[in-house]
Amino acid sequence: ESDENIIPEVRYCSAPHGICVEEYSVITTTYSIENELNLMIDVDGNQLDDGFYLLQIQIQDSYLALSNNLTQYIILDQTKPFVELNAIEQVVESEIVVVDVNASDGYTGSRFVITWTIIEPGNSPRSVSNDEILQDNRLEFEAKKSGTYTVRALVRDLGGNLVIVEHNVSVTNQQPTAVVRYDGFQVLNGSIVTIPNDGHWVFSANDSSDTVHDQGALEYYWYVDGKSLLSGKSYLESSDVEDVAYRTIYVEVVDDDGSMDVIRFEVIQQQAESKESLADVPLYSVLSLFVVLVLGILYVLRSRSQSDDNSGFVKWTERGKAPKN
Numbered sequence: 001e002s003d004e005n006i007i008p009e010v011r012y013c014s015a016p017h018g019i020c021v022e023e024y025s026v027i028t029t030t031y032s033i034e035n036e037l038n039l040m041i042d043v044d045g046n047q048l049d050d051g052f053y054l055l056q057i058q059i060q061d062s063y064l065a066l067s068n069n070l071t072q073y074i075i076l077d078q079t080k081p082f083v084e085l086n087a088i089e090q091v092v093e094s095e096i097v098v099v100d101v102n103a104s105d106g107y108t109g110s111r112f113v114i115t116w117t118i119i120e121p122g123n124s125p126r127s128v129s130n131d132e133i134l135q136d137n138r139l140e141f142e143a144k145k146s147g148t149y150t151v152r153a154l155v156r157d158l159g160g161n162l163v164i165v166e167h168n169v170s171v172t173n174q175q176p177t178a179v180v181r182y183d184g185f186q187v188l189n190g191s192i193v194t195i196p197n198d199g200h201w202v203f204s205a206n207d208s209s210d211t212v213h214d215q216g217a218l219e220y221y222w223y224v225d226g227k228s229l230l231s232g233k234s235y236l237e238s239s240d241v242e243d244v245a246y247r248t249i250y251v252e253v254v255d256d257d258g259s260m261d262v263i264r265f266e267v268i269q270q271q272a273e274s275k276e277s278l279a280d281v282p283l284y285s286v287l288s289l290f291v292v293l294v295l296g297i298l299y300v301l302r303s304r305s306q307s308d309d310n311s312g313f314v315k316w317t318e319r320g321k322a323p324k325n
Contacts, residue, residue: 005062008039015054016109018073024056043076050077050159051107077159081105081112085153085165093146093174094211099139099167101153112136115154121147121171144213146173146257176210176218178253178261189263195238197269204235205251205263214255221252245269 010029013020027048030040039057041048052075059067087099103112116128116139132141143149149169156162180187181204187193195201205220222230224246230236236249250264 006033006037007060008037009058009060009066010039010041011056012048012053013056014051015073016052016107018052018054020054027055043078048076049107050079050105050110051075052109075158077105077110077157077161079106079159080161080163081110081155081157083153083155083163083165085151085167087151087167087169089168090170090172091143092172093143094213095143095171097141097143097149097151097169098134099141099151099153101137101139101155101165103137103155103157103163105157111158113156115156117152117154119150119152121145121149143169143171146171173255173257173259174211174214175259176208176214176253176255176261178205178251178263179207179209180205180251180263180265181207187263187265190265192266192268194268194270200238202235202237203249203251205253206234208234208253208261210255214257217256219254221254223250223252224248 008029008031010027011024012027013022013024015021027041027046030042032038032040037059052073055072055074057070057072081103082105084102085099086102087097091097101114103114104110105112114137116133117125118128118141119125122145128139128141132139134140139151139153147170149171150166151169152164152166154162154164182193182195182201187203208218208220209215210218218234220232220234221228222233222236222240224241224243225248230240236251246267248264248266250262252260252262254260
């Protein structure tokens with residue numbers, strides 16, 4: 001028997017889940033025999049779309065006898081997938097960014113492998129962690145820095161076809177919020193605060209806030225009467241001020257992006273209480289008091305004199321004793 005008399009017969013059916021969903025159909029093939037049977041299928045000629053197929057192969061000899069069935073599960077995928085990447089375009093620093101990839105190959109049962117890359121502000125690419133991958137096609141990450149993030153997804157289908165999609169997310173910086181306290185009370189912008197002249201006082205900006213990633217990097221700059229006095233510390237105390245008289249204090253709270261918030265307020269130094277003495281009384285007050293006192297005494301003496309003259313009694317006087325003869 002010659003090999004030339006061997007005729008292969010090939011049938012196929014669509015089987016997206018490994019089981020035929022339709023009846024087998026005969027497919028046209030070409031073949032060659034070189035120690036083994038090589039089958040070639042013209043996909044375009046047979047008008048086969050991408051998808052999963054079951055092939056059933058039998059060999060017929062010159063006596064029209066058929067061999068047993070050989071079944072082969074194959075996938076046909078010649079076209080690149082259609083890929084869409086969806087994500088928000090603008091967020092505030094430290095917000096969560098969710099990115100979805102929708103891919104389609106046009107046939108049931110298609111699957112994809114997605115490789116994620118995030119390019120952070122400053123052109124620093126990094127891979128994603130397992131915690132950031134919510135699903136095979138969904139990514140979630142925290143935008144810790146201000147600037148532009150580029151999310152890149154490399155999508156590969158079962159046929160090895162590759163598509164790369166990118167999306168830019170603009171991240172705006174969150175301005176810090178300056179908070180100043182004195183003796184536990186909040187000092188509002190533009191307020192007036194009374195401080196002791198000879199005592200100890202502290203203005204604290206420890207309660208100033210920013211996003212969680214900028215909080216630890218906040219810088220503090222204190223100014224007294226417009227002059228830079230202190231930087232680096234979140235509080236200003238009386239020992240930091242050398243001038244005796246000052247009026248205005250303000251603090252700048254600055255984050256790592258140079259964004260700032262300012263609290264400006266005025267201070268009044270409380271004067272120490274002292275006991276009033278005669279030396280503290282003006283001279284004209286002393287003279288006025290003296291004149292009033294003299295006039296009062298004269299008035300009393302005159303009133304007594306007039307009272308004695310109008311009483312009606314004869315004044316008794318002791319007769320002087322003369323020497324006896």
